[in-house]
Amino acid sequence: MSQYNINRRQFIRGASATLALASLKANGMDFFSTAPARRVALIGTGWYGKSDLFRLIQVAPVDVVGLCDPDRHQLEKAAEMVSQRQTSRKKPVMYGDYRKLLAEQKPDIVLVGSPDHWHALHTITALQAGAHVYVQKPISVDVMEGEAMVAAARKYNKVVQVGTQRKSTPHLIEAKKNIIDAGLLGKVSHVEMCCYYHMRNNGNPPVQAVPDFFDYEMWTGPAPLRPYDGLPHVRWWRTFMEYGNGIMGDMCVHMLDTVRWMLKLGWPKRISSTGGIYVDKTGKSNIADTQSAIFEYDELECIWQHRSWGTPADPEYPWAFKLYGEKGTLCGSTMKYDFIPNGKGEKIHMDVVYEKEKYPEDVTEPDIELNAAPATRLHMLDFLKAIDNKTRPVADIEEGHISTASCIIANLSMKLGRALSYDPIKKEIVGDPEATKLLKREYRGPWVHPGA
Missing domain, CATH: 3.30.360.10 (Dihydrodipicolinate Reductase; domain 2)
Known part of the structure; x- marks a missing residue:
């Protein structure tokens, strides 16, 4: 292997941390020390919904105020895991209906980790409730749902980041x-x-x-x-x-x-x-x-x-x-x-x-995609930066x-x-x-x- 390749390899191993630090200190603000905790809710507490939420918890101060899932067992397990991961050790309020969560908790950010057929309604309702949204891909199950989601993001002037974290x-x-x-x-x-x-x-x-x-x-x-x-x-x-x-x-x-x-x-x-x-x-x-x-x-x-x-x-x-x-x-x-x-x-x-x-918590997290974790963290930082700067995120x-x-x-x-x-x-x-x-x-x- 050439010295050029070795140097590039060493460079990229530090690139994620460097990019993260730059994003955290956007506008002169250190998220970890000065930023107020953002009120966050997760709709869909399955595999990737929880994974996205845990990556967000890792890079910014958040207060996970609500979780929503129609499976009570999955919901209770997720609430216990979140209480162990967020700094406050608080267990989020659990809901079976996302509309009630949005009305009662009024989150600043909503993560949509539900199955694809729910992405459009969950995203648009969250935007109408005043939240910025991080929605998993694919954003919709039909083309007109996608058109409505774009229109809603623009109408309510909110940031919507899509989980295409490549x-x-x-x-x-x-x-x-x-x-x-x-x-x-x-x-x-x-x-x-x-x-x-x-x-x-x-x-x-x-x-x-x-x-x-x-x-x-x-x-x-x-x-x-x-x-x-x-x-x-x-x-x-x-x-x-x-x-x-x-x-x-x-x-x-x-x-x-x-x-x-x-x-x-x-x-x-x-x-x-x-x-x-x-x-x-x-x-x-x-x-x-x-x-x-x-x-x-x-x-x-x-x-x-x-x-x-x-x-x-x-x-x-x-x-x-x-x-x-x-x-x-x-x-x-x-x-x-x-x-x-x-x-x-x-x-x-x-x-x-x-x-x-x-x-190190990545290593013990159940079902984590270790290769995708750094990408999702940077994706979350880009999402937060877009919210603060009122700009479009990389995966708008x-x-x-x-x-x-x-x-x-x-x-x-x-x-x-x-x-x-x-x-x-x-x-x-x-x-x-x-x-x-x-x-x-x-x-x-x-x-x-x-x-x-």
């Missing part, structure tokens, strides 16, 4: 700055993105009685009410199109958003996709186990492929993006990046940043909408069997009334679609 991932920030922005790739005219994880949950659990600690009606909300066949937490709900947009909406949104950020891309000109359930036809899952999509830009195609079976095309990059430029190739993932120049030149490699020494709701909606439209293209072009001004699929009708899903009553 934009705050230290080694990818470095790759953008020192590879792409420095011109080492040259013109990029082809991009490949992929996910080959065997992550499509499946099976045939029997229909059963809803347990008394779980409010299944509230959990389902505006989505279709499926026969109850067990707690939907973790990966079970993601295997149904009723609640999300499959692996395309879950995993492609991250990589497409990263590529768009790195290459400064907006809406694709045209989107096409093919795929379906080709291999694992058993079980109840109705999301595609195989799918390809093309997001077209001027003189650039961004191609996505996922398979929840078989082996990865590149075992080193099973969930990743690859930018092909005239001068070289950049491969990137949550774990590392590699730059390979064309012809002579030096290869550049960088690994993910960990902060186990600085945040509009950017999250473009990435989310593009993936949703890819699924619509797969369903209809034709390429689609979205007009964000007219909010329609160009020349395709049938596809335009599919931009808005029907809500289950009494819930009302925010795009209505």
Whole structure:
């Protein structure tokens, strides 16, 4: 390994702490010593909701005033964990209805960690209640929900940060700055993105009685009410199109958003996709186990492929993006990046940043994504800085909408069997009334679609 690579590796290991310190002292204010505690609430206390909240607790003084979840057992466990993590040791007030939480606690910040089919209503209601919002990706299950979320953020003049934290991932920030922005790739005219994880949950659990600690009606909300066949937490709900947009909406949104950020891309000109359930036809899952999509830009195609079976095309990059430029190739993932120049030149490699020494509690936290923790901390700091400075965050709701909606439209293209072009001004699929009708899903009553 060259001395150049060693120095870069040492640099990036300290980059996260440096960036965090800079953000903490924005406007001459040290958040840890002088900033008042912000009133924070979490809607959806499952795996990633708690993870996001714990990362926020690590970087800023907060008072977690309320938690909301329709699963009382999950809610009580989360409240106990929060009481152990926040400085006051106070246990947050627990709610089964997010509207009551917002009305009674009046939080400054709301973290939305609920399943995808709830993101729009939770976000918009929190904005209406006067809160800034950090919402997990994908921001919506249909395109018109996303449009309504952007409109609400602007109407109420609040900051909405989307949990596409690759934009705050230290080694990818470095790759953008020192590879792409420095011109080492040259013109990029082809991009490949992929996910080959065997992550499509499946099976045939029997229909059963809803347990008394779980409010299944509230959990389902505006989505279709499926026969109850067990707690939907973790990966079970993601295997149904009723609640999300499959692996395309879950995993492609991250990589497409990263590529768009790195290459400064907006809406694709045209989107096409093919795929379906080709291999694992058993079980109840109705999301595609195989799918390809093309997001077209001027003189650039961004191609996505996922398979929840078989082996990865590149075992080193099973969930990743690859930018092909005239001068070289950049491969990137949550774990590392590699730059390979064309012809002579030096290869550049960088690994993910960990902060186990600085945040030892990371090591003992159940189910934490250690590789993502530093990125989420920086993402939270960027969110707080945007609130204080009244600016747009790095993963502003509009950017999250473009990435989310593009993936949703890819699924619509797969369903209809034709390429689609979205007009964000007219909010329609160009020349395709049938596809335009599919931009808005029907809500289950009494819930009302925010795009209505």
